[in-house]
Amino acid sequence: MLTVENIEVVFNSYVLVLKGLSLQVRSGAITALLGTNGAGKTTTLKAISGLLGTEDGEVTRGRITYGGEDITHMAADRRVAAGLMQVMEGRRIFQDLTVEENLRIGGYLERDGRKIASRRELAYDYFPRLRERRNQIAGFLSGGEQQMLAIGRALMSGPQVVMLDEPSMGLSPVLVQEVCDIVLRLNREQGLTILLVEQNARFALAVADYGYVLEDGKVVLEGAARDLRHDQNVQEFYLGAGANDRGRFSSVKWYRRKKRWV
Amino acid sequence: MSWSSLLSLIVNGVVVGSVYSMVALGFVVIYKTTRVINFAQGELLLVGAYVCFALTVSYQLPFWVSFLMTGVFCGTLGYIIERVVLRRVVGDPIVSVIMITLGLSIVLRAIVGAVFGVNSQVIPSPIPDGAIMVGGVPVSYQYLFSMAFSLVAMIAFGAFFRWTRLGLAMRATATDQQAAMAMGIDVGRIFAVSWAIACVVSAVGGVLLATISGVNLGVSHFGLKVFPAVILGGLDSIVGAAVGGVLIGVIENVADGMFKSLLDIDGFRDVAAFALLVVVLMVRPYGLFGQRAIERI
Ligand SMILES: Nc1ncnc2c1ncn2[C@@H]1O[C@H](COP(=O)(O)OP(=O)(O)OP(=O)(O)O)[C@@H](O)[C@H]1O
Ligand SMILES: [Mg+2]
Numbered sequence: 042m043l044t045v046e047n048i049e050v051v052f053n054s055y056v057l058v059l060k061g062l063s064l065q066v067r068s069g070a071i072t073a074l075l076g077t078n079g080a081g082k083t084t085t086l087k088a089i090s091g092l093l094g095t096e097d098g099e100v101t102r103g104r105i106t107y108g109g110e111d112i113t114h115m116a117a118d119r120r121v122a123a124g125l126m127q128v129m130e131g132r133r134i135f136q137d138l139t140v141e142e143n144l145r146i147g148g149y150l151e152r153d154g155r156k157i158a159s160r161r162e163l164a165y166d167y168f169p170r171l172r173e174r175r176n177q178i179a180g181f182l183s184g185g186e187q188q189m190l191a192i193g194r195a196l197m198s199g200p201q202v203v204m205l206d207e208p209s210m211g212l213s214p215v216l217v218q219e220v221c222d223i224v225l226r227l228n229r230e231q232g233l234t235i236l237l238v239e240q241n242a243r244f245a246l247a248v249a250d251y252g253y254v255l256e257d258g259k260v261v262l263e264g265a266a267r268d269l270r271h272d273q274n275v276q277e278f279y280l281g282a283g284a285n286d287r288g289r290f291s292s293v294k295w296y297r298r299k300k301r302w303v
Numbered sequence: 304m305s306w307s308s309l310l311s312l313i314v315n316g317v318v319v320g321s322v323y324s325m326v327a328l329g330f331v332v333i334y335k336t337t338r339v340i341n342f343a344q345g346e347l348l349l350v351g352a353y354v355c356f357a358l359t360v361s362y363q364l365p366f367w368v369s370f371l372m373t374g375v376f377c378g379t380l381g382y383i384i385e386r387v388v389l390r391r392v393v394g395d396p397i398v399s400v401i402m403i404t405l406g407l408s409i410v411l412r413a414i415v416g417a418v419f420g421v422n423s424q425v426i427p428s429p430i431p432d433g434a435i436m437v438g439g440v441p442v443s444y445q446y447l448f449s450m451a452f453s454l455v456a457m458i459a460f461g462a463f464f465r466w467t468r469l470g471l472a473m474r475a476t477a478t479d480q481q482a483a484m485a486m487g488i489d490v491g492r493i494f495a496v497s498w499a500i501a502c503v504v505s506a507v508g509g510v511l512l513a514t515i516s517g518v519n520l521g522v523s524h525f526g527l528k529v530f531p532a533v534i535l536g537g538l539d540s541i542v543g544a545a546v547g548g549v550l551i552g553v554i555e556n557v558a559d560g561m562f563k564s565l566l567d568i569d570g571f572r573d574v575a576a577f578a579l580l581v582v583v584l585m586v587r588p589y590g591l592f593g594q595r596a597i598e599r600i
Contacts, residue, residue, distance in 0.1 A: 095481050097394070121487030133482035135475045146475045149468065150487040198487060 042068040042234065043089065043125075043202055048103035048113075050081075050088050050258075052096065058084050060258040061103070066202065071228050071235045073245040073266060075275075076255030082238040083130050085255070086204045089236075090127040091117035107202075122150050124201035128208065130238075132191040136180030140171055143179050143190055147197030156199065163231075164193035167223060185216040192223065196231075203227070204236040209244050217244055224248050246270045310440045312560040313553055318446050318515060320552020321453035322348075325508030326525055327532040327544035328460060329501030335477040335539050336497040339389060339400055343408035344505055345526020350411060351377050351506020352513040352522070353419045356426050366429040370510060374503050381502030385495040393494075408526065416520055425517035426510065449511045456507055457545045464541060473497060477539070531576040535583050551576045 043066040050059040059081050066072045076082050087093050088100050091112075104113045112120055135143050144164055148157045165172040168189040174182065179190060188208055195203050205224065209217045225248050227233045239245035245266075246252060252269045254262035262274065269275050330344045354376055358369030388407060392400050430448045434441035464470040476483040476493045484490050508525075512518060532551045536543025558575035562568040 090485060092481055092484055095484065116489070117484045118487040118489045121485070127485050129482060129485055133479055133485070135478045135482065137478055138471070138474060142471055142474075145468075146471055146483070146486050146488070149472055194486070 042066065042108055043236070044106045045085070045089065046103050046105070048088060048105065049101045050084055050093065050098055051101045052093075052098040054097075058098070058258055059088065062255070062259055063103075064253050064260060064263070066234060066236050067251065068234050069228075069232060070250040071224065071237060071248055073242075073249035073252040074236060074238045074255060075240075075242050075245060075252060077240070080255040081258040082255055083206055084258075086127055086206055086236070086238060089120075089204065090125055091115060091120050092127070118150065121198055121200075124199075125204070126195045126198050126200035126202070127204040128191050128195045128206060130206035130210070132184075132187045134179045134182075134187050134190050134194065136178070138179055139176050140179050140182070140190060141175045143194050144171075144197050147194035148199075150198060157197070160197050160199060164196050167196070167226070168193050184211050185213075185219075188212065188216075188220065189223075192220075192227075196227075200233070202234040202236065204238070206238045207240060208237075209239060209241045217241065220244075221248055242275065246275075307439045308560070308564075309557065310438050312557045314437070314440065314442050314446065316553030316556030317549055318449050318552070319556065320549035321450055322508040322512045322548075323525065323528050323532050323552050324453060324545045324548025325456065325504045325511070327529045327536070327548045328457070328541065329503075329505040329508075330529045331533055331536075331538065331541055331544040332473075332497045332504075333501045334533075335541075336473050337385075337389070337393075337494050339404065340397070341501070342401065342404040342526065343411055344501070344529050345523035346408045346411035346415070347377070347381070347502050347505035348509035348512070348525055349415050349518065349520065349523045350380065350509070351502070352426070352509030352518040353415050353424070355506070355510045356424045356513060356518070357419065359426055360424075366427070373506055373510060377502040377506035378499040381498035381500070382495045384502075385498035389498070390491065390494070408523070412520060412523055421520055423517045423519040424513065426513040428514040430514075445515060449515060452507075452511060456504065460504070460541065460545075469496065528576060531580040534580055551579070554579055 045062060045064045047061050047063050048059055049057065049061060051057050062081065062085060064072070064074070064085075074082050074085065084093075084098070087096075087098070089105055093099055094117075100113050104111055106112065107120075107123060107125060112123070135146060138146070141161075144161050145157070148160060151157050151160075170186055171190055171193055174186065179187065182190060192205070192208065208220050208224070212220065221244050224235060224237065228235055237245055237249060246269055249266040252264065252266045253260050254269070254275065262269070262272070264272070326344050326348055329347065330341055333339055333341045351373055355369050355373040358364045358372055359366055362369070364372070384407065388403060389400075392403055428445055430445045432444070434443045435447070436442075464474055472483065472488045473493055473496070475486065476488060476490055480490055483493075509518065512522065512525075528551060532547040533544050534547075535550060536545070536547030555572045555575040559572035562571040
């Protein structure tokens, strides 16, 4: 339903960050996007949600289609209206607004009061802790609660596709597990299509149906999550399972070298 | 100095201060949402005052009708200024944006001067003459009206930001522009709306001022008083701007009166505000109501 075809993204008119990246997000599935720091994961999501403009970036080649429509250069608010929602890296909740006000902003484009109310209930059902703290200033929530608020806020727009950028960042293992469960439940119970960006490959591949590995602005590996979990490169590099004689660090280098020259 | 003369200094200060507050509110709205430091805020007051004057005096419209039309006109003007002038410099270095607003102030003042002349003009007030006694000091109905009107305007303002969809969107944009965009907020429209609002409140201040003491081109220096007012209140605080404006009005009036009667020094008025500003900045660099950034990752 969401297709990225061979896109190039340039910042400040000369920094080329995505170099012909293609991927597909199937309707109703969870798609994972893996990669190291600076691989271009966040940039990919921003290209899809239309947020590059604020950073002087643009898609210079290729196209992005959603539900058959070319959205490559569509305004960000129209993409949200069409059902695409990004949960940005680092949560980016509105710190000096209350929890409930944050949720209301999530439903900004929805004019129907009843829909807003029922979505808010839905968000509170998924995240009961937010209900308890509804009138608190969001900036004083804990990191985990802020992540939940960021996801809850995204639900308020009634999206079809939710793009999560490193939801596990900075969370304790227990909370990562909790987020993991929530992502799965949203997918199963609400039929949400999910594009999940992660450094934590173990978490991502545990919930995803399909995965892409990004490096240096390109897709270097893709496949069913089940297969990726058993792929040797992914295992050594991302899952830290490379217990061979070369040790982890050099295997990382080996991996990089191989990908660059092959 | 007698108690009653002190009290009348305070009352006068509150009245002038509430005009400062209106202008400061406009300034803060623009600063909060767009991070533009608007040096043309005083000229927006001027435009409002003169337009209302022209409508009531030259076109003989009833005061309230021209007041309303002035609001609409200034709102539209603000919207257009943002769209046509400031939209082009979004993201440019702060110095060029400041130069743009300085240029805007000069252009607006020149236009007002060319269209309406340089004479002092007074808008005939709809409020009847007369006064009530407060603590032995007469306070005219006109003054009471100005204070009450500013108060109502400020409360309406607060309510707008707290409860309306657009007000919330403006606050969200003020805290995190990109995240606001990700929520589907058309940030460009929010910018334009904040200019529209800023123009309207400044115009209200201008009209109030013109009914009390009249306006001339020199009144645009009210734009400069905005700085002590908003820095006192905290650059990003709506309540702070309102309180800061009134406080500056009172302090400069009282200080001026005291220096005049006790030390026989004239013209301390303008010094007082800035002297206070320096003291406040030393004690609370983020203003009386400004927020220290919430730091928590
Ligand atoms: N606004 C920008 N201007 C210039 N370069 C940028 C900009 N944003 C990102 N980049 C560059 O693009 C590359 C990819 O960045 P991106 O944020 O997409 O990486 P990422 O895969 O999300 O990394 P991480 O896991 O650290 O979040 C980096 O080298 C970064 O320096
Ligand atoms: Mg990233």
